[in-house]
Amino acid sequence: MFLSVFDVFKIGIGPSSSHTMGPMSAAGRFLSELKDGNWPRARSATPAAITASLHGSLAFTGIGHGSDRAVILGLAGENPRDIDPDRMDAIIEEVRHSGRINPPGHPSYRFRPAVDLVLDTKSPLPGHPNGMQFCAFDTDGQLLLRRAYFSIGGGFVVSQDELSALKADTAPPQDTPWPFANAAKMLDMARRSGLSIAAMKRANEEARLSRQQLDKGLDDIWSAMTNCIDRGLAQDGILPGGLKVRRRAKALHSQLAARWQRNEIDPLSGNDWLSLFAMAVNEENAAGGRVVTAPTNGAAGVIPAVLRYAVQFQSGMGQAAIRDFLLTAAAIGGILKHNASISGAEVGCQGEVGSASAMAAAGLCAIWGGSPEQIENAAEIALEHHLGMTCDPVGGLVQIPCIERNAFGAVKAVTAASLALKGDGIHAVPLDACIETMRQTGLDMSEKYKETSQGGLAVNVVAC
Numbered sequence: 001m002f003l004s005v006f007d008v009f010k011i012g013i014g015p016s017s018s019h020t021m022g023p024m025s026a027a028g029r030f031l032s033e034l035k036d037g038n039w040p041r042a043r044s045a046t047p048a049a050i051t052a053s054l055h056g057s058l059a060f061t062g063i064g065h066g067s068d069r070a071v072i073l074g075l076a077g078e079n080p081r082d083i084d085p086d087r088m089d090a091i092i093e094e095v096r097h098s099g100r101i102n103p104p105g106h107p108s109y110r111f112r113p114a115v116d117l118v119l120d121t122k123s124p125l126p127g128h129p130n131g132m133q134f135c136a137f138d139t140d141g142q143l144l145l146r147r148a149y150f151s152i153g154g155g156f157v158v159s160q161d162e163l164s165a166l167k168a169d170t171a172p173p174q175d176t177p178w179p180f181a182n183a184a185k186m187l188d189m190a191r192r193s194g195l196s197i198a199a200m201k202r203a204n205e206e207a208r209l210s211r212q213q214l215d216k217g218l219d220d221i222w223s224a225m226t227n228c229i230d231r232g233l234a235q236d237g238i239l240p241g242g243l244k245v246r247r248r249a250k251a252l253h254s255q256l257a258a259r260w261q262r263n264e265i266d267p268l269s270g271n272d273w274l275s276l277f278a279m280a281v282n283e284e285n286a287a288g289g290r291v292v293t294a295p296t297n298g299a300a301g302v303i304p305a306v307l308r309y310a311v312q313f314q315s316g317m318g319q320a321a322i323r324d325f326l327l328t329a330a331a332i333g334g335i336l337k338h339n340a341s342i343s344g345a346e347v348g349c350q351g352e353v354g355s356a357s358a359m360a361a362a363g364l365c366a367i368w369g370g371s372p373e374q375i376e377n378a379a380e381i382a383l384e385h386h387l388g389m390t391c392d393p394v395g396g397l398v399q400i401p402c403i404e405r406n407a408f409g410a411v412k413a414v415t416a417a418s419l420a421l422k423g424d425g426i427h428a429v430p431l432d433a434c435i436e437t438m439r440q441t442g443l444d445m446s447e448k449y450k451e452t453s454q455g456g457l458a459v460n461v462v463a464c
Contacts, residue, residue, distance in 0.1 A: 002176055003334035005205060005214075005327060009221045010155045010293045012080030013088075014285035015398040017297040018130050018343055019058055019065030019451075020080075022151025027052070027074025029157060030134040030147055031103050039145045047136040047144055049110040050075060050101065052117050056129040057345035058151065059119040060452040064241060064396025066288065071132075072096075072113055077103030080155065085289055109136075127163050128152055129345040129450065153343030153351070154295045177203045183335055183376050183431040190372035197362070197372050198324040201331040218323045224292050225281075225304035231289060232280025239286045241397040249280035273312070274414060275407035277305035282403040295333045295342045298349070298391075298398050299356035301406035303329055306360040306413050310367060317367070325363035332362045332379045332431075339432070340439035344391035345451040347442025353409040354386030354438065358431075360413035365420050373425025380431040381416035382409075387434070388441055390449035392456030401457060 012021040033039065034047055052071050054062050062068055072092050073083065095101055099112040110116075125131025130151040136144045148160050158166060178193070178200035180186035190197060205214050236250045256272055266272070278301035285291045285300050294303040307325055311317045333342070336355045341347045358379040365378035386409070394400040448455030 002179075002204065003330075003337060004208070005201070005221075005330035006217055007156070008154065008293070008295050008330040008333040008337075009326065010081070011221070011224045012155055012291065012293060012297070013083060013085055014066075014288045014291050014297050014300075016065040016067075017155040017293040017300075018151045018153050018345060019061060019067045020070045020288075021155040021293070021297065022070075022130065022157050023054065023058065023067050023132055024070040024074035024078065024080050024083075025155065025157045026132055026149040026151065027071050027134065028077075028079055029149060029159075030136075031075065031077070031106060033147060034136055034145060035106060041144055045138045045142070045144050046107070047109065048139045049137045049141075050116065051111075051135045051137070053133045054117075054119050055131040055133070056124040057451045058130050058132055059121045060454065061393065061396035062119045064393065064453070065398065068113065068117055068119065071117055072101075072111075075101045075103065075109075075111060077101075077106075088288070125150070127160060128343075129447075130343065153341060153346065154293045154337070155297075175207050177207060179204075180331075181335070181338055183332075183379075183435075186331065186335070187372055187376055196324070196328075196366065197331050197375055198327040198366055201327040205327075215323060218326050219319065221292055221326060222307070222322050224290065225294070226308060228284050228289065228291050228300075229277050229280045229304055229308055232282075232284040233276075235283070235287070239283065239399055240288070241286070241395060241399065243395050243397055243399055245286070245399045245403075247283045249276055249283055252276050252279070270309070270313070270414070271411050274305050274309050274410040275404075277308045278302060278406040278410045279403055281305065282398070282406045286397065286399045286403065294329075295337065295355055295359065296344070296352045298344060298402050299352040299406060299409065301403075302353060302356035302409040302413060303360045303363070305406070305410040306364050309410070309414070310364060314367075321367045325367050328366040328375060329359035329363035332359045335431075336383075336435055340435045341442060347438060348389055348445050348450050349391040349405065350383075350386045350389040350438050351442060352391065353405050354383050354389055356406075357386060357409040357413045357416070358383040360410065361416035361420070364414060364417040368417060368421055370417070370421050371425055374420045374423065376431050377423065377425050377427050378417045378420035380427065380429055380434050381419055382413050383431070383434050383438065384429060385412060385416075387438060388445075390445065390456050391451040392449055392458045393451065393453055394458050394461045396453045396458075400461065
């Protein structure tokens with residue numbers, strides 16, 4: 001299985017990659033299938049109406065995560081990367097008012113969100129907890145096309161057949177120069193080749209893209225990340241959703257900037273800047289702004305925070321180092337997703353913030369001069385100390401505990417990189433063993449703690 005850096009890092013909108021970006025993309029896929037006409041009765045019947053249903057975790061936390069809104073936007077022809085966040089409310093209101101969708105290149109379809117969009121908490125679709133189903137009907141109400149899709153984390157959307165193929169797929173593409181599917185193979189290839197993890201990942205990418213395309217894509221990712229931080233630092237007020245969570249990044253930034261200008265020495269300032277950058281991103285995500293899955297929206301603040309911290313506080317951090325950071329982080333992210341999961345609905349927040357922290361630790365260790373063994377150690381340290389972390393968003397919103405949790409994930413990442421660099425790369429727990437532990441822990445974890453808002457803080461905070 002090959003995961004490109006552009007599969008791991010996707011530019012989209014908040015608040016959730018699996019619950020917002022995924023359903024929007026799935027709706028777009030359904031429209032494409034409908035338009036292609038490769039289904040029974042395609043030539044003898046005309047689609048006139050569409051319905052949709054969300055299942056499992058998508059149903060339980062769909063309102064708080066904006067899944068219902070995402071389906072409407074996707075059926076209206078919008079996609080996560082290009083949509084204008086300022087237009088979303090108007091598009092949704094028009095569909096709700098008219099009861100119709102008019103995607104470009106399609107006829108007008110009846111779609112009444114209050115009737116035709118169902119959040120089904122009783123009937124999970126087999127295969128993955130983030131399931132959804134779309135149906136098209138003719139003017140007589142006869143079913144023409146039914147498709148199920150699964151949002152498997154990080155904005156990835158697959159059909160039932162694709163999901164089965166993913167679970168069975170263990171062989172990398174033949175044109176991949178360095179086909180490492182786990183950390184042990186990655187380290188073995190690095191030793192035999194003398195290449196860094198970033199260099200191997202670059203070679204794998206350049207088997208499909210030119211160097212210019214790859215570098216531009218990496219630069220675009222970093223630009224979107226740092227722009228998201230800047231937007232988060234400039235905004236204040238109350239986040240949407242009803243919890244009345246106040247944005248804190250702008251006020252915290254003012255405090256830290258003032259100390260910086262006065263040259264005040266504060267032993268906690270590094271942690272404060274890391275926390276600030278992470279919170280700025282995740283406040284933007286909670287507000288539905290433009291973010292980068294890293295590897296998910298719920299964990300979108302960790303990697304940008306650590307990289308921005310390095311850029312701001314480390315001299316000589318040029319574009320080449322930023323690219324190496326992202327390539328190294330993506331290499332670890334691909335291993336995590338391939339061998340376990342980055343979906344909170346599947347393994348809890350250990351798969352989201354835990355994975356992000358491991359990826360950030362690896363990227364930072366790489367640009368600080370770490371060997372492949374030290375980089376693998378850094379990723380393992382960061383992931384190990386997120387094992388068992390639940391996903392229990394209060395009110396189904398990506399706010400509490402998600403925003404602060406990203407800050408802690410960033411701090412842990414820097415700590416892990418620093419510890420790894422002070423060693424020689426030899427350590428007791430291999431990264432692969434830690435990833436397998438995360439997978440097994442996710443299987444054992446109660447569904448209440450896997451992005452359903454049925455347990456943990458989600459019930460205790462409300463009860464108070």
